[in-house]
Amino acid sequence: MLEKNYNAAQSEPIIAKRWEEAGAFKAGAGAKDGADSFSIVIPPPNVTGSLHMGHALNNTLQDILVRFERMRGKDVLWQPGMDHAGIATQMVVERKLMEMQQHRRDMGRDKFIEKVWEWKDESGGAIFNQLRRLGASCDWSRERFTMDDGLSKAVLEVFVTLYKEGLIYKDKRLVNWDPKLLTAISDLEVEQVDTKGNLWHFRYPLEEGVSYEHPVAFDEDGKPTEWETRNYLIVATTRPETMLGDTGVAVHPDDARYAAIVGKHVILPLVGRRIPIVADEYPDPEAGTGAVKMTPAHDFNDFEVGKRAGLRAVNIMTRDGHITLKGNEDFLEGLPQSDALATTLEDYDGGERFAVRKKIVARMEELGLLDKVEEHRHMVPHGDRGGVPIEPFLTDQWYVNAEVLAQPAIASVREGRTNFVPKNWEKTYFEWMENIQPWCISRQLWWGHQIPAWYGPDGTVFVERTEDEAKAAAESHYGEPAELVRDEDVLDTWFSSALWPFSTLGWPEKTPELEHYYQTDVLVTGFDIIFFWVARMMMMGLHFMKDDNGTPIEPFHTVYVHALVRDKHGAKMSKSKGNVIDPLELIDEYGADALRFTLAIMAAQGRDVKLDPQRVAGYRNFGTKLWNAARFAEMNGVAHQDDFDPLGVDLTINRWILTELARTIHEVTAGIESYRFNEASAAAYRFVWNQFCDWYLELLKPVFNGEDDAAKKEAQGCAAYVLDEIYKLLHPFMPFMTEELWDQTPGRKGLLCHAAWPTPGYLDEEAADEINWLVELVSGLRSVRAEMNVPPSAVAPLVVVGAGDETCVRLLRHDPAIKRLARVEDIVLEQDAPKGCAQIVVREATYCLPLGALIDLVAEKARLEKALGKITADYEKIGKKLQNEKFVANARPDVVQAEREKLGDLKSQMEKLTAAIERVEEAG
Structure with a gap:
């Protein structure tokens, strides 16, 4: 007999252990002979990570697909694994060492790497246990790690191959540089911080003998009426410290104000560098003065203008964010010696960047070259882990020629071999891929895949799979053995992640798993890593994976992009707002099934999930409803009948429930197949709660309590049959409770997760x-x-x-x-x-x-009218608030959205009360 209540906290670990002991989720478990494969690779969480709500949604949706296809008899592999997370992991271990007064540079690279591996073995990967608590049915026996020997071999193979094909190279370009962590970082690791700052307007003197007429008064049509002769240009900047590296001033070619001085020069204050005035379409004539100082070594846009205009790139900053002038050949090249230059070298060299900023502003004001200062709010890029403003930094790094690799990846989506769901994300994919820049793949860290490049005495680089191969190549090049020094940098974490769909299956070896499970079927991911991960997997997969005829194979045929999980008001969750919802706390309180079902039923394509813990509580009640229904059925003699034939039922009520069951099976199946998880789970919910529990069992009570034994036996057999099908339909969404109910069904053998998926066969x-x-x-x-x-x-x-x-x-x-x-x-x-x-x-x-x-019809009408009046007043009040443009413009978006939702709820209540009043009037 079923217990009175289902205890998720007690039952879920027992069920999980049952699955694990049975090897229920190993690749191919439960598959039919000769079955087609179905494979998904998990987006590898960071080894430092813990389960957050985005993980919970992502992995719930993957698990729904995996359990569904496993029950359909396919040979399923859900490949789990973790990412070594270069910067994040190195920071964690460095902090732990600092607590013991140790620094990685004191212990050396090898010892430090040993410490990282020790931490990984002891503490890393806690998220896997958390995913197990969620019910993720991965093949945990095949767990992979991006620093495993096998995956490291794949990384070496790809790097060396691409280098020898000319698609990996070393170049001096601008990168996002973190002056605190002392490494280049990816765009994904940069967050824009709204900052209150200043816009300084400086005067740059024109070279001797050069002046121009600048308009200072205008008529009603905006035409200049007065001019003044100027021998200077005014430029505006939010970063005065970078002016020491200016090598030009740019104006728009159609800006008539400056047409006469394009090609002339200004003299860079404090430095004395003679820099050209160039015409380029980048400056906006309507913004500021229309003249923009160019610092190609410290600004991404300036770098591109500098390439077009032939401007020098002068790096005036050290890796830790200090100004470097003395001994800096780039800075000193061609400068006339002067007292001003000597003062600059003395006052600013070696200073911290923001301290130098203050000194430069003060000096420019002292010289009469500070035209004005404006308060200015702007977005300042910060490293998401270092927490300090990043610097566009000119440095030697390793790059992948992403433009070449992107072409087949663009064609695959354009020609429909890989499809995005929802379709609109393809536009984002194309915009990124068609404007792709070289991919910086080197990082100045110790934890990661060390770049397989060795340098000879004269700087010649030798890229090989092993040091011995590099020495052999060097000996061939020099004609004798040579001392080699290995590149200290490691690869961007995304480089190894880009190989994930095939490196986890044993590539570059031709393994049976690679043959059977590649191409994978669907990638379930968030939109924020379409470019950083999805696109790069496409590029690498198409370049390295080919069929027997040499035709490239995409890593997956479908990319399902899910939305964000927000709080109940629609606001993005963040620690600073205090609105983060911990999925583990919800699992503790309501059980994994309730959280999973909530996420699934709210996962409408293209719509963010607004998660309210009360919704989770509500869907826990849904589980309770099913449990109580099963218990009620059991108490009324409902039990599995081997000889029950659904096609042979006579009672109308049974023919009805079997027909509605068939319709529901079709809806749930179609919903999962089309990645409309909300529609699939809603169809199951309606059938179970409304049709089966509320109506079918209620209408069967007279049959259960009646004297017609044949009817009773049919009803008991039919109810048992429908319950079995319900357990199957709900299993991908609520695996724990359904597995428990299945296990406690008398006469049942085997696991529900391996039971055959229902087919709609009755009408x-x-x-x-x-x-x-x-x-x-x-x-x-x-x-x-x-x-x-x-x-x-x-x-x-x-x-x-x-x-x-x-x-x-x-x-x-x-x-x-x-x-x-x-x-x-x-x-x-x-x-x-x-x-x-x-x-x-x-x-x-x-x-x-x-x-x-x-x-009392009169009293009832009065009550209803009073309630309608109150709700109408609230409706009008909120309506006026939303009509107020200032409120809509200034209030937080989540507050505005919450008010709109209240308005919708009130309107619905008004309609119901109005209908009720009409009924009372009819009755009177």
Whole structure:
């Protein structure tokens, strides 16, 4: 006998252990002989990570697909693994060492790497246990790590191959540089911080003998009416410290103000560098003065302008964010010696960047070259881990020629070999890929895949798979053995992650797993890493994976992009807002099934999930409803019957539930197949809660309690059959409870996760229509009673007007059910509706309830009108607030959205109250 209540906290670990001991999720477990494969690779979480709500959504959706296909008999592999997370992991270990007064540079690279591996073995990967708690059915025996020997071999193979093909190279370019962590970082690791700062307007003197006429007054049409002669240009900057590295000033070629001095020069204050005035379309004539200082070594846009205009790139900053002038050949090249230069070298060299900023501003003001200062809010890029402003920094780094690799990846999506769901994300993919820049793949860290490049005495680089191969190549090059020094940098974490779909299957070896499970089927991911991960997997997969005919193979045929999980008001979760919801806390309180089902039913394509813990509580109640239904059925003799044949049932109620079951099976299957998880879970919810629990079991009570043994046996067998199918349908969404219910079903053998997925094989339209008519009628009568506040114990006659022959037959057949379920005293057929009745229309007939004797109609109307008045006032108040443009513009988006949702709820309540008042008036 089932326990009275399902205890998720107690049962879930036991069920998880049962799965693990049975090897339930190993690749191919439960598959039919010769079955097609279905494979998914998990987006590898960082080894430092812990389960957050984005992980919970992502892995719930993957698990739904995996459990669904496993039950359909496919040979399933859900490949788990973790990313070594270069910067994040190195920071964690460095902090731990600092607590013990140790620094990585004191212990050396090899010792430090040993410490990282020790930490990884002891503490890393906690997220896997958390994913198990969520119910993720990965093949945990195949766990991979991006620093495993096998995956490291794949990384070496790809790097060396691409280098020898000319697609990996070393170049001096701008990168995002973190002056605190002393490494280049990717765009994904940069966050824009809204900062209150200043915009300084400086005067740059024109070279001797050069001046121009600058407009200073304008007429109504904006045409200049007065000019003044100027021998300087005004430029505006938020970063005065970078002016020491200026090598030009740019103006728009169509800006008439400066046309006469394009090609002339200004003298860079404090430095004395003679720098050209160049024409380029980058400056906006309407922004500021229209003249923009160019610092190609310290600004990404300036770098591109500098390449077009032939400007020098002068790096005036050290790796730790200090100014470097003395001994800096780039800075000093061609400068005329002067007292001003000597002062600059003395005052600013070696200074911290923001301290130098203050000194430069003060000096420019002292020299009369500070035109004005404006307060200026702007976005300042910060390293997401170092927490300090990053610097665009000119440095030697390793790059991948992403433009070449992107072309086949673009074609694959354009030609439909890989599809995005929802489709609109393809536009984002194309925009990124068609404007792709060289991919900087080197990082100045110790933890990661060390770049397989060795340098000879004269700087010649040798890229090989091993040091011995590099020495052999060097000896061939020099004609004798040579001392080599290995490149200290490691590869960007995304480089190894880009190989994930095939490196985890054993590539570059031709393993059976690679042959069977590649191409993978679907990638489930968030939109924020479409470029950083999805696109790069596409590029690497197409370049290295080919069939026997040499045709490139995409790493997956579908990319399902899910939305963000936000708080209940639609605000993005963040620690600073204090609105982060911990999935583990929700699992502790409500169970994994409740959280999973909530995320699934809210995962509408293209719509963010607004998560309210109360919704999780609500879907926990759904699980309780199913448990109670199973227990009620068990108490009424419902048990699996080996000889039960759904095609042989006689009772209309059974033919109805089997038809609705078939429809639900079709809806759930179609929903999962089309990645409409919300539609699939909603269909299952409606069937289980409304049709099975609320109606089917209720309508079966007289059968269970009756004297007709044949009918009772059929009802018991049918209810058992439908329950089994319900467990199967709900299993991908609620695996723990359904597995427990399945296990406790007498006569059951084997695991539910390996049971065959239901197929829709029953249809009786006539029976379905009849019972749905009954449900519609009783529901309508109940609504009327509820709206009019009729006491539950009160009974009233039912007058039916305009009933056709079929309806009359149905009324007679279902007379006991209607009376019992709708609290009806007698059912009477009449030609006309009596006065003083509340009326509803179902199909062709009108059903009248004379309620005047049961309630005080005048008092009820007054109550309803009072409630309507209050709600109408609230509706008008919120409506005015939303019509206020200042409120909409200034309030947080989540607050505005919450007000709009309140308005919608109030409107719905007004409509219901208005309908109820009309019913009272009809009854009066």
